[in-house]
Amino acid sequence: MSISDGDDLDPITCPVRLYCSQNKTNILELPGFPSSVKLSVTRINYTSQTLEISNPKHCLPELFIKLNYSSFYPFRSIKDSLGPDTSFDDDSLDATNCTFFDCSSSVPPNIPRTRIAYEVRDRLSCPILMASDDDDIMESNLVFCKKLTRHVLPVSACYTSWGPLYLEWSEKTFNNGCFLACKVSNKGAKLYESIFLPLTGAAFLAAILGVLYLIYSYYRNKGEDQRRVETFLKDYIALNPTRFSYADIKRITMKFKDKLGEGAHGAVYKGKLSNQILVAVKILNTTEGDGKEFINEVGTMAKIHHVNVVRLLGYCADGSHRALVYHFFPKGNLESFIAPSDNESFLGWNQLHQIALGIAKGIEYLHQGCDQRILHFDINPRNVLLDESFTPKISDFGLAKLCSKNRSTVSMTAARGTLGYMAPEVFSRNFGNVSYKSDIYSYGMLLLEMVGGRKNTNASEENFQVLYPNWIHSLLEGDDTYIPIEDDGDFRNAKKLAIVGLWCIQWHPVHRPSMKSVVQMLEAEGEDKLKVPPNPFESAAAIGSSAVIPARCLNLELEVIPEID
Numbered sequence: 001m002s003i004s005d006g007d008d009l010d011p012i013t014c015p016v017r018l019y020c021s022q023n024k025t026n027i028l029e030l031p032g033f034p035s036s037v038k039l040s041v042t043r044i045n046y047t048s049q050t051l052e053i054s055n056p057k058h059c060l061p062e063l064f065i066k067l068n069y070s071s072f073y074p075f076r077s078i079k080d081s082l083g084p085d086t087s088f089d090d091d092s093l094d095a096t097n098c099t100f101f102d103c104s105s106s107v108p109p110n111i112p113r114t115r116i117a118y119e120v121r122d123r124l125s126c127p128i129l130m131a132s133d134d135d136d137i138m139e140s141n142l143v144f145c146k147k148l149t150r151h152v153l154p155v156s157a158c159y160t161s162w163g164p165l166y167l168e169w170s171e172k173t174f175n176n177g178c179f180l181a182c183k184v185s186n187k188g189a190k191l192y193e194s195i196f197l198p199l200t201g202a203a204f205l206a207a208i209l210g211v212l213y214l215i216y217s218y219y220r221n222k223g224e225d226q227r228r229v230e231t232f233l234k235d236y237i238a239l240n241p242t243r244f245s246y247a248d249i250k251r252i253t254m255k256f257k258d259k260l261g262e263g264a265h266g267a268v269y270k271g272k273l274s275n276q277i278l279v280a281v282k283i284l285n286t287t288e289g290d291g292k293e294f295i296n297e298v299g300t301m302a303k304i305h306h307v308n309v310v311r312l313l314g315y316c317a318d319g320s321h322r323a324l325v326y327h328f329f330p331k332g333n334l335e336s337f338i339a340p341s342d343n344e345s346f347l348g349w350n351q352l353h354q355i356a357l358g359i360a361k362g363i364e365y366l367h368q369g370c371d372q373r374i375l376h377f378d379i380n381p382r383n384v385l386l387d388e389s390f391t392p393k394i395s396d397f398g399l400a401k402l403c404s405k406n407r408s409t410v411s412m413t414a415a416r417g418t419l420g421y422m423a424p425e426v427f428s429r430n431f432g433n434v435s436y437k438s439d440i441y442s443y444g445m446l447l448l449e450m451v452g453g454r455k456n457t458n459a460s461e462e463n464f465q466v467l468y469p470n471w472i473h474s475l476l477e478g479d480d481t482y483i484p485i486e487d488d489g490d491f492r493n494a495k496k497l498a499i500v501g502l503w504c505i506q507w508h509p510v511h512r513p514s515m516k517s518v519v520q521m522l523e524a525e526g527e528d529k530l531k532v533p534p535n536p537f538e539s540a541a542a543i544g545s546s547a548v549i550p551a552r553c554l555n556l557e558l559e560v561i562p563e564i565d
């Protein structure tokens, strides 16, 4: 769009010209006598190829008085925007003799309802009127007006007193360089241009920006995923845990979509580091503080690398958010395999024996294999996870305590662990000092449950309530028939687990074996050489001769004696 006053268009080559004025209105300038006439173009319709002409003063005759028929060339006057009066080829039908009257000093008393009459009504604002040869001068009361001049005009022009006038153009008209239109200032176009166009433009821009943002965030996320996996792999090879931001954790767990379960310290979610690396993310219950302690603890746990201990792959300490990232183990925890609801999930005695041995080796490593002795304090079947090949992995170090290897006992201000697996001395110091032997007790209970769990599935309600250790003793003496023993191998494995379990749950910590001895016992050929220990609950069993209290409940029966240190 170019803005001009029309002077840059040569009047010789462009006798009729259209240009965009300084106030951005299209002006159609027509050659007239004694000077050219400037008409306002209120609308340009490029589809129907029409112009709408009006005079801001609503008095076109004032302007038309200077024009004649040829002034309009190459335009044709039409009735309205819908179509021409006549075809382009028949000029004679489009022209008429048009007489101009000055009616400024005459207002007739009775105005008939004719076209001219309406024009008369507007005399005050537009005192010049036009009439064609076809108009009845009498009827239109023009007899009271002063006749000015008469010349040929397009028919429609002569019938238009206050506008608008419609002009039509042919194809080539706008291609001769004399027509440099700007925007047309009609209301619709204004609306279109001021609201719709900007809106569509904005929507289009927003859509483009949206698409660009999606592409950007896709590649950024992809880049971030890539970066995270690369950092992880580097850390993994260097045996270090990766530190993740909370945003990373959200992405890894797909906004905590798949919950695996919930423990005492927080919920566990399944996640993905990449398509190949599946993880379980434990979101610890909201904590306060700067997380230094947590990072120290994580740092120690990060050094634990054993095939039977869950390896910490990463952690998050971001504001008050704390999370731990582990490998994902599809078989879940050992609990569901110890007392499965259907016999088909029974892993077999050989497999159970292997699992028991794996757990023992994991605990032995924690007790002896690290710089510092690590006491777990929460060994139980739920904290043993199984990988695809049923290799056990000790998990959940939330209650673990680090202590110097040359200290045989540790101080604890509160009982910790899971009832039923908790050693008596952890429950109350009156039973002795807390030490690594407390983990041995928990492990012993786990072994007995592995053996006894089989009985639970086959037993009646009455048999279910048999005191484990007593029942295990009966088993060892050959009095029990509930255990699903199919061959000698089965019997030997079950018996071995039972004997080792009984040793581990000895009442007094000093009577319990170390994990090293446990591993040796489990690996030793033949269970015959293993001595059956005294029944640790003999006195309790004697008191309740009906022996209907399960071992787990027995712990609950213990009198709680407050801690002294």
Ligand SMILES: Nc1ncnc2c1ncn2[C@@H]1O[C@H](COP(=O)(O)OP(=O)(O)OP(=O)(O)O)[C@@H](O)[C@H]1O
Residues within 6 Å of the ligand: 260, 261, 262, 263, 264, 265, 266, 267, 268, 279, 280, 282, 326, 327, 328, 329, 330, 332, 333, 378, 382, 383, 385, 395, 396
């Ligand atoms: N790495 C993992 N792979 C697969 N499942 C897991 C993993 N870690 C934990 N889970 C599952 O998530 C659930 C919750 O585990 P979590 O260790 O928090 O609780 P818990 O051991 O059941 O209870 P608590 O923490 O009180 O001892 C359990 O069902 C557990 O089997």
